[in-house]
Structure formats: C-alpha cells, structure tokens
Amino acid sequence: MSAIDAVEYEPAEAGGGVWRPPAGQGLPLDSGATLAGLEVAYSTYGRLNADRSNAVLVCHALTGDQHAAGTHPVSGKPGWWSKMIGPGLPLDPAKYFIVCANVVGGCMGSTGPASIDPATGKPYGLAFPVITIADMVRAQAMLVKALGIDTLFAVVGGSMGGMQVLQWAADYPERVFAAVCIASAARHSAQNIAFHEVGRQAVMADPEWRGGAYAEAGVRPEKGLAVARMAAHITYLSEPALQRKFGRELQRDGLSWGFDADFQVESYLRHQGATFVDRFDANSYLYITRAMDYFELAQKHGGVLAEAFRRARNVRFCVLSFTSDWLYPTSESRHVVQALNAAGCRAGFVEIKSDKGHDAFLLDEPVMSAAVAGFLAAAATARGLGA
C-alpha cells in the first residue's frame, strides 16, 4: 500500500453512460409501484476481464453520484472516492473493472423526481414513487446483468453505500463474491431519522419548494436545501474534528456584534450549504433520505438480522467503522458483524481509530485503505484473479 497521495486520477480506461432496460421493462419497487422509463447513469473505470470475474460495484452515499473517480463534471473536483480508486490504490482500475451507478431517485442522470414523468410529460416532483435501498440495489442488479456480469467480485460502499452493500448480500448473495461495508448500519436509528426529518422539513418549509413542483415554476428551494445540508454536515464531522479545524477562530479581527458569520465554523457551514444547492436536487434529497429512513434490513426477515444473511454464507464480508463516527457508530457495525457471525458468514471487522467522524470514509485514512486493499487482495486470490 502506498500512493495514498495520488489525489487526482484521470482514468485512462473510463467509460459509462446511461443504461435503459428493454422497452416495456420497468423497475418493480418495494412500494408495489413499478417505475417506467428507468434510466441508470453509471461510470466505469478499468476493463472487464475475459471471464468477467473482476467487476467491483462501488455504491455511493446520500449526496454522492456515479463520478467516484476522475474529475467531477459539475464541480470540477476529484470524484468522491479518489482516495480509494486509482493506480496503486485499493480499487485499482488496472486490476478491477469498477462500476459506479447513480442511485434511482438521484439527480445525476438516473431516474429521479426531477426526471420527466412519462404519464404527464412534466417533472415527477412528488409524483415520483417513494423508493428504498432495495429498489436502488434492484436497479443496480439489472445494470450489472446488462453489462454481462453474472457475479460481482465485490460490492463496496460507505454510509448509504454500505447499506446497499448489505442489501446486495441479502438479496443477491449468489451474485456477490466479496462485500465491503464501511461506516454504515443495517437500519436507521431514531437519531438518524430525526436529523433527516429536520432536513426534509427545512426543504419543505421553503416556499420555493412549492409542494415539490418547483421545477415547473422555474425556481428552486435553495435556502431550505442549504439549511438541510448545514444540519447534515455537522453530523458528518466529529466534535473533536470541528474543534481542531475551527475551534472558536474568527473570520475577521473581532466580533461583528451582529449576525454575519463571525466564526470560521459558521462560514464553513454556510459555504457547504451554498455549494450543495448548485449540485443537488431538493426533491432527490427528500427521496433518498426517506429511503435511508425506511432502511431496516431485518424487517423482511422477522426482525432477525442474521436471517437476512442466511443465504450469504459464501460471501466474504469486511466491515469497517470509525471510532469518532457518531452518525453510524461502531455499535451499528458490530450489530451487523454479530448477525453475520450468527448466520455463519465469513466476516472481518476493523474499528479504525480516527477523529474525523463519519466523513472519514471519504478521506485519506491509511488504515481503511490498508484494510480494504488487504481484504480485496485475499479475496482476489481466492477468486483466482491475478495479482
């Protein structure tokens, strides 16, 4: 393991596009509805090998998208997992065929509430059906099959991406060789739901939200979405990280004695809110947070999480958590590992010491990189993939 400093990697062999199922084939949803006109936007890095055994599906988090590596076409910044995907990094395109798809409900090309509803010719808005993590995974499974991949070498993701990893193992265990679940949980807690509800209420309190039909009016609930992002952003960082990064440092010499951003942490949060609204759709935020809140993997299995993994005994699992992650704390990962053990699955578990909070999974965390690289190398050997 080295080359952690390779921040930006412009993939030589990158691909992707928008996949559509054959005409007439919709996406069946947990709600009972069927989503017609499905589109799944995806990126790929590396090449699928001859026996189609080296495919890795990377699953993104709440506000992520398919641009996991390379330069993001909207923000111009490195992809969200540029610390993990690249030459010499744990997910090396020279070795793996890496696929990352925008989730259903998202706003970077996959069908979501901003898409045109074929029934009306107008953007869905709130007419978009409520979707679940399992729905997102079902769409990914269709895409992966269409790409000619029977079995994924690995499914990997952090946060909501980790939820998708667990859902893959539960729903398609025969199509997953290895699974890496980072900083995640098998269910949304009361506190998780509470923070999401604050964000949704902030969006819906903005009069420009207009009952979800803002696109037709040519407006956007930017203020509400920015407040939602600010609240959420605090939960992504640990208290010590905030203190170390900002403490009580001021923006200028002295206090303003007003309501300007006096403290650097205020300015930072405002910036997070302001830049987020440029790249994210407010209704997508509602739908994806809802999908996360609805997530409780044990529910369809009599409330016993181990039962969800009963068919996944051949899947190799790697579960990682961070000590300072209070959004999806180690106790949630441990709950997953205990269920995996109870189901007789192979599961490695590492709690990584970090003060960076939940966002650690997106950052330069050498122990995370080493753990994922080591786990995948061992799995690759077992899978018969060349070094």
Add this chain to the structure above:
Amino acid sequence: MSAIDAVEYEPAEAGGGVWRPPAGQGLPLDSGATLAGLEVAYSTYGRLNADRSNAVLVCHALTGDQHAAGTHPVSGKPGWWSKMIGPGLPLDPAKYFIVCANVVGGCMGSTGPASIDPATGKPYGLAFPVITIADMVRAQAMLVKALGIDTLFAVVGGSMGGMQVLQWAADYPERVFAAVCIASAARHSAQNIAFHEVGRQAVMADPEWRGGAYAEAGVRPEKGLAVARMAAHITYLSEPALQRKFGRELQRDGLSWGFDADFQVESYLRHQGATFVDRFDANSYLYITRAMDYFELAQKHGGVLAEAFRRARNVRFCVLSFTSDWLYPTSESRHVVQALNAAGCRAGFVEIKSDKGHDAFLLDEPVMSAAVAGFLAAAATARGLGA
C-alpha cells in the same frame, strides 16, 4: 431528600413582576452600546428572610423564562424546574427566597428584540443590540440589588443558566456565596456554534422573517423557527434516549410511502417545533443563541479560565454534568473544575450517570437532586441559615 414526585407546586408565596431601573439609567452592554428603557421580568418563590441572606437566583436556559415553578401562564404546564423548586425539593421556598428573571434579549417580559425601541416607537427587530451572557448577568445584578439583596446565597442554573452562574462568579464574586453550574460550559465549542448557526439560518431563510421586521408586518417566521427548534431538540437528547423512547416505532400500521410523519420520532420533533413557535419569539432565538456563541469566559482574562475565577476563592462551587450529554459534555465541566482548582476555589464535581442527554437537568434525576440538595444544605449551614 424525597418528594421528587411533587411535580406541580403552586407557590403559596409567589411574587415577581417587572423591574425597571430609575429613569435615565440604562444597561451598559459588552458591545459598547447602552440599552435604554430596560425592563426585567422576574418571578419569586418564598420569602426573603430578615437578614436578606437566603436569596437564590435561578438562571434559565436558552428557551426558558422566569416561570421556573408554578404553572406557566402561557403553556399551562408546570414551570421548567418544577422538579427542583418546591416543598421538600432541593430549592424549597420554605427555606429560600428564590428569584428567577427572564434574560435580557428574551421574550417573556424582559427587554428584547420584540420590545418597542424608544428611538423609533417600533419593535426593535435587528436594531436590538447584540447582547452577551455578561449583559444578562449585569441586568440580574441590578435587579437583585434593587430587591435589597447584597449577597446571593446561591446562583443556580443549567445549560445557558450554568453559563450565567459562572459569569456571576467571575464578575460579582463578592455577591455570591455558593454557585451551582449544571450541564454547562465556560465556552461555546465549534459544534455548539455550528448547531446554533443552523438554527439561525433556518429562521433567516424563512421569508416571513423579513429581515427581522416581521412584527410590523403582522407575520411570524414560524416554519423557520420550528425547523430551528427541531434541530436543536435533537441535541438536547441522547442517541440512546431517542432509541429507547422512539426507536423505529411507527405512527400508524405500516409506512405511508410518502413524506408524512411515518415514524414516531418525526411526529415528536414536528410537535416540538410547532408548540415552540407559540411561545417563543424568533428574533429572541437569534439573539440568545448569539449570546451563547459569543460566550468564552476566559477571553477577558488572557485566555486563562482560572484567571476568571481568581477573585471567586470564597465562593463554594458545585459543578454537575451528565454522562450522555453530548451538547455540553463532561469534558467541558471538567475544564471548568480544573480552572476552579487552579484558581484555588472550593469546587465539588459530580458526573451523573444518565442516558437522558442534555435535557437531564430539567428532568427527574434523583442524583442531581440529591447532589444539589446536599451541597446547598452544607452551604446553608456555613452561611448560618436555619435548617
């Protein structure tokens, strides 16, 4: 100690009113401004004894007010510290003359941004000067003097009330015999500021806020204030308490597959937001959160907290924290106690095991009650107050 179950106490000897300084006397503020036309609304419970030595000043938190005991005139609910003030409780009106004043900047009768600006004849709104915890305490000190009390037997408070307690000890040590600081801190952390900034941005994002001049327009930024309250309320509870109280329990049988309040925790938060706006002024929320963010007791003392307490060596201190309080964690109380020790002050410190989070100081916490009662009893003996 007993009688913890005495929830409602209608004080037989209750008093209070609105105090105004002599004509022409304003409140000098840390900002350099002077607040004219000061009014301080206060409640009292019990009777001042002959030698005026049994007065206890109770300081309220961000959204509290002077109605600490008895029935609240607006909400109709018991006062916010009805678990602590009453016959047989730690603050017994049979023994102490208890005074609680609405802070300057508040909205329950003391001068605040909703008051009429004498300069314009209109509500202050954002023309109200930014105030500090020290300003609040300065107004209290004027009130206490006007009530004929030279030295308070005790100053007691939790959360922002605890900040006022520490400020009293720093600014008026000769006028305080004992000080009880619960679930508080000597400074606002980056995370504390961050959560407050989210709340302020939620209020200010509401178009009905109208740059703070909503009163003149006959409207109120209710949606924004409700979102602010919802976000803040999460920080008042611990994750385990939320999980125990609500978990993933639903409001109805089955999910709504929409954005109604499916989960009980959502409904609870919405209720907290909705009821808060009936009793609190949005601009007061901005000003009081600002005062808390500006709070850093060491600042005027070269950044050395112990120096703030150097003159308080004759004050007896009792500092309490709760294990599950992540808003003002034990580490902040320990920081205070270390400074008190360094300054040569008498300081007792108890970290109370509780899973109720920050709000524990408002709840039935027998160890807190016993600690405060025991501390005050010992201090009363030292002060020569009859049992």
